[in-house]
Amino acid sequence: MAVITMLAKYKTTVKEPGIPGVLKMMEDVFSFTPNDPRSAKKLKVDFRNIKGHKFSKDGSKQALLNLTQVPEKGGGYIFEFNNFADRNVCRDFVGKVLGKFQTLTSEQTDQPSSGKVTASEKATASIEQLSTKEMEHRMKLLREDSELQKLHKELVFGNVLTESEFWATRKALLDDDSDRTLKQRTGFKSAMLADIRPSTDGQTNKVTFSLTPEIIHQIFSEKPAVHRAFLNFVPVKMTEKDFWTKYCRAEYLHRTKNSVAAAAEAAEDEELAVFLKHDDILANEARRKIRRVDPTVDMVADFSDDYIHLSVHGILQDGNKETIDSENDFAKRTLAHDVNRHATVVLEGRALDIELRDTRAVAEALARSKEASSVDTSDENANLGRQERAVRMTELEDLQASHSLPYASLCIKDPREYFDFQQVNALKALGGTGSRTIDYSLNTEDAYYYLLQQISEVKLQGVHNPVVQSDTALKVLTGLTQQISSTRYNLGKNPQESVLDRFPKRTKDEIMLHWMSIQELLRHFWSSYPITTAYLYNKVLRLKSAMADIYQKLKAIKDVQSDFRHQISLLIQPMLQSLDAAFAHYDAEEHKHSTKNGARLNGFVQ
Amino acid sequence: MNSASAPSKLYSNDVSLLVVLLDANPFFWASSAAASGDSASQHHPTAVLSFSKLLNHVIPFLSSLLLLNQFNQVVLITTGVNSCSYIYDSEEGGAESATGKVPAACSKILLRLEEFLTKDRLLGKDPDKAVASSVSSLLSGSLSLALCCILNSSTKCFFFHSYAGMVDLLALDFGVDIQRIFRSGTRHPQPRGSPDGPEQYVAVMNAIFTAQRSMIPIDSCVMGVQHSAFLQQASYITGGVYLKPQHLDGLFQYLSSVFATDLQSRSFLQLPRPAGVDFRAS
Numbered sequence: 013m014a015v016i017t018m019l020a021k022y023k024t025t026v027k028e029p030g031i032p033g034v035l036k037m038m039e040d041v042f043s044f045t046p047n048d049p050r051s052a053k054k055l056k057v058d059f060r061n062i063k064g065h066k067f068s069k070d071g072s073k074q075a076l077l078n079l080t081q082v083p084e085k086g087g088g089y090i091f092e093f094n095n096f097a098d099r100n101v102c103r104d105f106v107g108k109v110l111g112k113f114q115t116l117t118s119e120q121t122d123q124p125s126s127g128k129v130t131a132s133e134k135a136t137a138s139i140e141q142l143s144t145k146e147m148e149h150r151m152k153l154l155r156e157d158s159e160l161q162k163l164h165k166e167l168v169f170g171n172v173l174t175e176s177e178f179w180a181t182r183k184a185l186l187d188d189d190s191d192r193t194l195k196q197r198t199g200f201k202s203a204m205l206a207d208i209r210p211s212t213d214g215q216t217n218k219v220t221f222s223l224t225p226e227i228i229h230q231i232f233s234e235k236p237a238v239h240r241a242f243l244n245f246v247p248v249k250m251t252e253k254d255f256w257t258k259y260c261r262a263e264y265l266h267r268t269k270n271s272v273a274a275a276a277e278a279a280e281d282e283e284l285a286v287f288l289k290h291d292d293i294l295a296n297e298a299r300r301k302i303r304r305v306d307p308t309v310d311m312v313a314d315f316s317d318d319y320i321h322l323s324v325h326g327i328l329q330d331g332n333k334e335t336i337d338s339e340n341d342f343a344k345r346t347l348a349h350d351v352n353r354h355a356t357v358v359l360e361g362r363a364l365d366i367e368l369r370d371t372r373a374v375a376e377a378l379a380r381s382k383e384a385s386s387v388d389t390s391d392e393n394a395n396l397g398r399q400e401r402a403v404r405m406t407e408l409e410d411l412q413a414s415h416s417l418p419y420a421s422l423c424i425k426d427p428r429e430y431f432d433f434q435q436v437n438a439l440k441a442l443g444g445t446g447s448r449t450i451d452y453s454l455n456t457e458d459a460y461y462y463l464l465q466q467i468s469e470v471k472l473q474g475v476h477n478p479v480v481q482s483d484t485a486l487k488v489l490t491g492l493t494q495q496i497s498s499t500r501y502n503l504g505k506n507p508q509e510s511v512l513d514r515f516p517k518r519t520k521d522e523i524m525l526h527w528m529s530i531q532e533l534l535r536h537f538w539s540s541y542p543i544t545t546a547y548l549y550n551k552v553l554r555l556k557s558a559m560a561d562i563y564q565k566l567k568a569i570k571d572v573q574s575d576f577r578h579q580i581s582l583l584i585q586p587m588l589q590s591l592d593a594a595f596a597h598y599d600a601e602e603h604k605h606s607t608k609n610g611a612r613l614n615g616f617v618q
Numbered sequence: 619m620n621s622a623s624a625p626s627k628l629y630s631n632d633v634s635l636l637v638v639l640l641d642a643n644p645f646f647w648a649s650s651a652a653a654s655g656d657s658a659s660q661h662h663p664t665a666v667l668s669f670s671k672l673l674n675h676v677i678p679f680l681s682s683l684l685l686l687n688q689f690n691q692v693v694l695i696t697t698g699v700n701s702c703s704y705i706y707d708s709e710e711g712g713a714e715s716a717t718g719k720v721p722a723a724c725s726k727i728l729l730r731l732e733e734f735l736t737k738d739r740l741l742g743k744d745p746d747k748a749v750a751s752s753v754s755s756l757l758s759g760s761l762s763l764a765l766c767c768i769l770n771s772s773t774k775c776f777f778f779h780s781y782a783g784m785v786d787l788l789a790l791d792f793g794v795d796i797q798r799i800f801r802s803g804t805r806h807p808q809p810r811g812s813p814d815g816p817e818q819y820v821a822v823m824n825a826i827f828t829a830q831r832s833m834i835p836i837d838s839c840v841m842g843v844q845h846s847a848f849l850q851q852a853s854y855i856t857g858g859v860y861l862k863p864q865h866l867d868g869l870f871q872y873l874s875s876v877f878a879t880d881l882q883s884r885s886f887l888q889l890p891r892p893a894g895v896d897f898r899a900s
Contacts, residue, residue, distance in 0.1 A: 456644075456739070460738075463642065463648070470728060475674055479675065485871040496888050496890050
């Protein structure tokens, strides 16, 4: 919404009756026109003069909105609306506009380099509605990415691009951020907190259990019988509180290892009995799993998984081995049972992703997810699949033909050495043909005699003084230096290193920055063609001047005399070429445009 | 410096032990002298050096090394056609007589060289005439001699210092071993095939790997027209410097600026590297 028009009454103080009229709000100004054309209270105020806004609470006697001015002017404009809805609409609008202005001004104060009053131009030129949230978002992006910030600073505050244009190409960045929620599914805690430990009050006989939705979720996952009971009983038979009380009582009875008392209470209260009995759902599941065991030794399950029915296994939680009264059939839940069940549930992962608000919702959601998963498993197909696998696994390897596939042996060598070697060979081939092969056949005697003669010559003459002539020495030294500093030996030796890394840091940063700026500018430049409006034309002019600046800078870098001159010029060359292409296009378009205009002028007949 | 065989020892001082292998293959030197006398336009004017000039560069180089550090040690070994021998060891004491224009050490070297050559000639069983290109000098033998010397002397030196009650006993790096091999240009140019005798390949490679294990860099300075594959490999594998000087008049300058660097300095100095290494075995 760019403009809001609302009926309102304007007043300077709260007590006044107010002058009825029409309040019109736009992005940068708001105006008030009284209904009575003779009244002198016409207003047209720029939002920049408005510092803040105050409003009366919803539900109070008057729906007021007070736009306070900057402290120099003092006072404010109070508008009374017919109802709160209208007032709220206006209030939100004002809030947005003020927010936009505030962030713009804060940006301005941060960048003193832009001395020009560009805020007004920007504010009038930008037609979009910016919420404060979006502004914050952009600021955050700029803060996090220093390169982006540099680019932004250079282009937007150098008055080359406007904010909107800058961010237009970066919608992906803005959108991505907003819904970057944590998609990670957290699982259950591995600590067994479903084993609720009550806090006992030493003085009274009360035992307090504390249950959170998290704990409840875990209980439902681990004990499907309790889950079923919850779905059945609550809220039909008992309230949730009662349900949990009974559950906690059952747990407490377990803990106290008083099986007689447990039997007694269970006889009284059939719901309680549910909690104390074996979890039959679990038992069914376990039996089903065992039936599905793969004969080809698939370690998914074997009969010891049915730990519920193993009575001699594990440490009994109450330490003594009493025989179970068969008719009561209470669960002798051993520690092993609990631990195993908990571990299974934890490893299965959290079935629900929703927030845990209340128990009912949790229970239902869990039931739904269980249904979904049980529908998938169809026994028929599973059986077939298992049979097939069994057949496959039981093949006898001795009776098979040999599977000797041809393979190429792995050879890990540094390929660069090969290329160096080839280069040497090439050099040799070139150099070898230069010199003639003259073989001398010598007399052994003569050879030795020659050497001995040489030695005696040295003896006679002594060592030369100076050993080396100074100019020869200089030649040698310069040759060595050139050879050492030649980059030929460094290129391509280290795969992790790039040419850019060998430059001094400042040069590298400069080149990178220029590169990014050029990318951005060229993108905008080429997207502005064909030029249809004056806006685009101005934009192109601005871009062109910025590009010319960078062009000069690049040329300056290229001309700097340094060791890396060659590499730098190789890097900069494509940048200059792209800029040249842009300039050429611009000139061509200008030329076309001017010839067209010229023709029109000439042929213009009024 | 190739990282393939960079020494991992940390050198705490710049003491060095240098073993120089000098190639005294008479056939090569005589033939190169003949060639240079023959047609100077064919060969590069500075491609060959006469043996006396070589000695004029090498001997001052050895002396300058001894000047660099009080504890530096220099050993000179010659490689002949039939034998190799120690020529000079700077640790040796003994009466040194200065003869005429030549300083004492120098005269000792020259004397020993003469003796060596005469002995070498006597050892030779080859026919009287030989084609210069087919006679190779015993690189492997001299490498082995050098390695023995170094590995032997490192222990010796340690004991020496502990006996003399040096304060800094922990300077085990004293035996920091630099071995430089002088290999004067070997064969006459052959388009295919290394100037080194192929029959020595195994022995030379053994020596090279020994040096690598003991972290002894082998530097090579090659004269002559062709590169030497053996020495290239040696320098590459052991992390030494391989150089074929362009201006042989300034050989001393090459020696003192490149080959006189001790191992500690090599960690921060940049030394010339060859463009590629020839790994062929021929």
